[in-house]
Amino acid sequence: MAGIKVHGAAMSTATQRVLVCLEEKGLDYELCPVNMATGEHKKQPFLSINPFGQVPGFEHGDLKLFESRAITQYITHENAQKGTNLLCQGKEMAILGVWLEVEAQKFEPVASKLNWEIVFKPMFGMQTDPAAVEENETKLAGVLDVYETRLSQSKYLGGDSFTLADLHHLPNLQLLLNHQSKKVIDARPKVAAWAADITARQTWAKVLALHKK
């Protein structure tokens, strides 16, 4: 799978989601920086890849994709035999599909709001809203209560091996672990062990190192 270009930013959680998937599959790619400070993502030529003007954009030959979770689905289906097997088959895939949706519909909205308030707002010189933090930490606790039960039945969310459902959590989960909301994770032993496990993957360290460059 030659000629992969990821247009994005190493600090963007959605870009990181695609990069760690490419690393797990052992694929070569070029990270083409999009300067969000100058609004490059809201102008052509980036809008020809993602008309919504959000990173990342993805190119493979003449195929252009956007939405990080659609990109990882493409990568994993096209490269099923390479690197880590991030999918499964039949009924196991159906269960994995449920947890892919849980990440997107339940975890992401609250985790990204917390990270916006606690990490990104201060970075942009804006004030964190303590009420929004409290509201979303309560919501996160409710979501992670369900995860705690799930992770007492299987080592990973999709089953007994690391899959795309776990991988999709990495960027927002890593940010949560770096700030006060870590307490919500720490209060749930199975969730804490899972979070420590998946964020310790070498592929993820490689993506974080890109960010620190």
Added chain:
Amino acid sequence: MAGIKVHGAAMSTATQRVLVCLEEKGLDYELCPVNMATGEHKKQPFLSINPFGQVPGFEHGDLKLFESRAITQYITHENAQKGTNLLCQGKEMAILGVWLEVEAQKFEPVASKLNWEIVFKPMFGMQTDPAAVEENETKLAGVLDVYETRLSQSKYLGGDSFTLADLHHLPNLQLLLNHQSKKVIDARPKVAAWAADITARQTWAKVLALHKK
């Protein structure tokens, strides 16, 4: 595919999403009503199907699933040769995957907020918040501007035939067409034609008739 049970409510948009998919595939199923007024979805045995306590829940033999979009993925992959072909292959499937994500990440959040304010709040004796309506109609306009461009390139979102990406819109789109936010759709000719086309499907009429029973 015998023995399918959908636990839900005919007025729930997420339940309708699963039902119209089953209808498109020509599959038999049993709709098992969950009484949300008495909080049946927040108690056992429903929680053993969906620990988040939201309809629908889905059973096929000993397989239990939740999250409407994960359920429709299971139904379409397991029944690829039956009824309407709602998926495609290779690069076309990658494009379809992008539009599945756009529905879930861009359309659903604003459409469901509008429907909550305008349809469901009054139904539950609550006051519609005009500021929330205005904010989300503006957001919907931005999303549908992108749809207008897309639908001038292909008849449906995923390509030239009706797929799961279009189908997932039906429940929230139908509600929008029934109230004031229809003006945002009507202002965009390609979107208006697409909305009229997909909501006119016989399978969808069958699901709406269940609701009216």
